[in-house]
Amino acid sequence: xxxxxxxxxxxxxxxxxxxxxxxxxxxxxxxxxxxxxxxxxxxxxxxxxxxxxxxxxxxxxxxxxxxxxxxxxxxxxxxxxxxxxxxxxxxxxxxxxxxxxxxxxxxxxxxxxxxxxxxxxxxxxxxxxxxxxxxxxxxxxxxxxxxxxxxxxxxxxxxxxxxxxxxxxxxxxxxxxxxxxxxxxxxxxxxxxxxxxxxxxxxxxxxxxxxxxxxxxxxxxxxxxxxxxxxxxxxxxxxxxxxxxxxxxxxxxxxxxxxxxxxxxxxxxxxxxxxxxxxxxxxxxxxxxxxxxxxxxxxxxxxxxxxxxxxxxxxxxxxxxxxxxxxxxxxxxxxxxxxxxxxxxxxxxxxxxxxxxxxxxxxxxxxxxxxxxxxxxxxxxxxxxxxxxxxxxxxxxxxxxxxxxxxxxxx
Numbered sequence: 001x002x003x004x005x006x007x008x009x010x011x012x013x014x015x016x017x018x019x020x021x022x023x024x025x026x027x028x029x030x031x032x033x034x035x036x037x038x039x040x041x042x043x044x045x046x047x048x049x050x051x052x053x054x055x056x057x058x059x060x061x062x063x064x065x066x067x068x069x070x071x072x073x074x075x076x077x078x079x080x081x082x083x084x085x086x087x088x089x090x091x092x093x094x095x096x097x098x099x100x101x102x103x104x105x106x107x108x109x110x111x112x113x114x115x116x117x118x119x120x121x122x123x124x125x126x127x128x129x130x131x132x133x134x135x136x137x138x139x140x141x142x143x144x145x146x147x148x149x150x151x152x153x154x155x156x157x158x159x160x161x162x163x164x165x166x167x168x169x170x171x172x173x174x175x176x177x178x179x180x181x182x183x184x185x186x187x188x189x190x191x192x193x194x195x196x197x198x199x200x201x202x203x204x205x206x207x208x209x210x211x212x213x214x215x216x217x218x219x220x221x222x223x224x225x226x227x228x229x230x231x232x233x234x235x236x237x238x239x240x241x242x243x244x245x246x247x248x249x250x251x252x253x254x255x256x257x258x259x260x261x262x263x264x265x266x267x268x269x270x271x272x273x274x275x276x277x278x279x280x281x282x283x284x285x286x287x288x289x290x291x292x293x294x295x296x297x298x299x300x301x302x303x304x305x306x307x308x309x310x311x312x313x314x315x316x317x318x319x320x321x322x323x324x325x326x327x328x329x330x331x332x333x334x335x336x337x338x339x340x341x342x343x344x345x346x347x348x349x350x351x352x353x354x355x356x357x358x359x360x361x362x363x364x365x366x367x368x369x370x371x372x373x374x375x376x377x378x379x380x381x382x383x384x385x386x387x388x389x390x391x392x393x394x395x396x397x398x399x400x401x402x403x404x405x406x407x408x409x410x411x
Contacts, residue, residue, distance in 0.1 A: 078307055083117040083141035085296075088128040088149065090248045091121045093272055095332075096294070099200045099325045100144040103296065106317035107310075115310050117142065128246035135297045136192055142298040144199055147185070148229030153192060155369050156376040158230045159383055160185040160196065162292045164362045166383075169201040169291035169326050170398075171390050176293065179386045184379050193300045197318040200294040200325030203333075205286035206270065207350055208263030209254065209279035214350075217357040226250050226262035230362075231288025237361045247273065254278040265292070266329055267336040281346050287358055294325070 085104065089096040097119070104117040120140075122128030131143035132150045147160035159181065167175055175181035176198050189196050208227065214220060221239030232242040243259050247269075250262045255278045262279070263286060264270045276282070296318050303311065341347060370377035 078111065078114050078309065081115045081306065081310065083115075083302070084125060085117050085119045086122075086124075086126040086131045086134045086140045086143040086145075087119055088122050088131050088143075088145040088246070090123075090128075093247065093269060095268065095325060095328050096200070097121060099294070099321045100296075102324070103144075103199070103314075103317045103321050106320060107313055110313045110317070111310060115306075115313070119144070122246060122248065128248065129244070132192070132194070132297055135194055135299050138299060138301075140299075141302045142296060144294060144296055146228075146292070146294050147196070151229065151233075154188065154375055155230075155373060156188055156379050157185075159379050160188075160293065160295060161229060162289045163366075163383070164231050164234055164288040165290065165359050167291050167387060167390070168394075169203045169293075171387070171394070172201065172291040172293050173198065173322070174390060175383065175386050179390075180382060181386075184382065188375060188379075189297070190300060195298050195300050195303050196295045197298070197315055198293055198322045199296040199318050200322055202265050202269070202289070202292045202329055203326055205265050205289040205292055206263065206267070207283035207286045208261055209270070209275045210261040210281040210283060211254070211279050212260070213281055213348070214261075214283070214354065216351060216353050220354070223261055224259045226253065226259050227288065229288070230365075231263075234288065234358060234361050234365060237365065238357060251275060251278060263288075265289075267333045267340060268329060271336055271340060276340050276343065276345050280344070281348055282340070283348050283350055285350070287350070287355060293322075 085100055087097060087100045089100070091097050100119040104119050107115050107117055125140055126134035126143070129149050131140075131145035132147075132153070134140045135143045147157040148162065150157055162172065166172075172181075176185075182196075182198065186195055208225070212219075214223070217238060220235065222241065223239070224241045224243055225235065226243045226245045227235055227240075228244065232240075232244075236242050243253070245253055245259075245262070247264055250259075250264055251274050253259045254262055254275065262275065264273055264275060270276065270282075296314075298314075306314070337347075366380055370380045
């Protein structure tokens with residue numbers, strides 16, 4: 001079987017030297033670990049062509065009654081619409097939950113308070129990994145989640161979030177917006193009675209937290225690890241016992257010894273959960289999530305009932321959130337990682353042996369899925385052609401520049 005050539009896909013990784021004195025391993029509650037991160041206003045309520053509207057703050061005021069009628073402008077003829085948004089995130093995961101909240105604020109402002117969406121944390125209306133089901137069956141009108149949580153509906157849904165050894169955040173957005181990706185995903189979702197829109201990206205994620213070192217692919221065999229999506233399916237092929245857990249349950253499972261390793265996202269999000277307190281080894285890169293997209297999932301029937309102006313406003317707000325989430329994560333992760341290292345976290349790269357074995361297993365699996373699933377095959381072939389072209393381009397500009405800078409820093 002012929003597989004895509006990997007060439008020099010790994011690139012140059014800057015290995016940080018940990019010179020900090022080891023810190024004692026804390027066994028504290030998740031909220032205690034979170035106290036070290038100051039609460040900030042992670043997103044600002046910008047005006048996306050604000051059409052002279054007056055903000056009512058229905059979404060930013062979490063304690064407000066969503067059934068309360070807003071003050072309306074008698075000259076406005078558009079209907080009053082009230083939606084609920086389920087999310088896959090606890091409110092403590094600031095950047096993620098605040099992204100959903102920001103869309104609600106934007107929509108409220110730009111419709112003069114006539115289209116009110118109230119966001120809810122994981123567990124309030126639906127469980128964190130059941131948002132899509134809630135949107136599909138009409139329990140809620142919309143949700144904020146990740147498509148790779150729902151592979152039971154079809155493996156091709158994973159393309160909407162991320163594919164191991166696939167696209168970076170910039171490449172994923174290029175594919176979604178201008179490479180036919182969003183159109184392809186919306187066709188899939190239409191079969192489920194849903195329409196989706198990009199709603200944020202973490203950038204390339206970390207490789208997770210481990211209680212013991214993993215030096216070779218043999219060290220993965222029998223390991224109990226929390227990892228979602230296609231990455232989990234690949235690791236199962238490599239001998240890992242994959243455990244499905246919502247993000248807010250990872251800390252407790254690691255602390256109780258129910259899992260040996262767990263991945264979440266990046267330094268800021270991981271420390272918010274307190275994962276650095278329950279596992280000492282932090283690996284990189286997160287090859288299974290090179291550019292993780294989140295999305296707003298909307299009940300298609302409810303979407304079709306909206307006035308065209310409301311649909312345009314919703315999409316504009318989603319696009320704004322999509323860019324701001326990535327910008328915020330990029331702004332804070334370096335500072336948080338530096339503090340982790342000072343506190344005793346051991347930062348380690350995955351070995352060439354592990355990366356090569358995972359890469360081979362990934363594309364073998366994609367070829368097998370394409371042979372059995374026409375939806376997967378259609379998107380995979382289009383995605384692969386786009387991936388090849390954009391990675392060739394980025395090897396000339398992005399990677400060449402990054403290597404040049406790294407060489408200068410090291411020398």
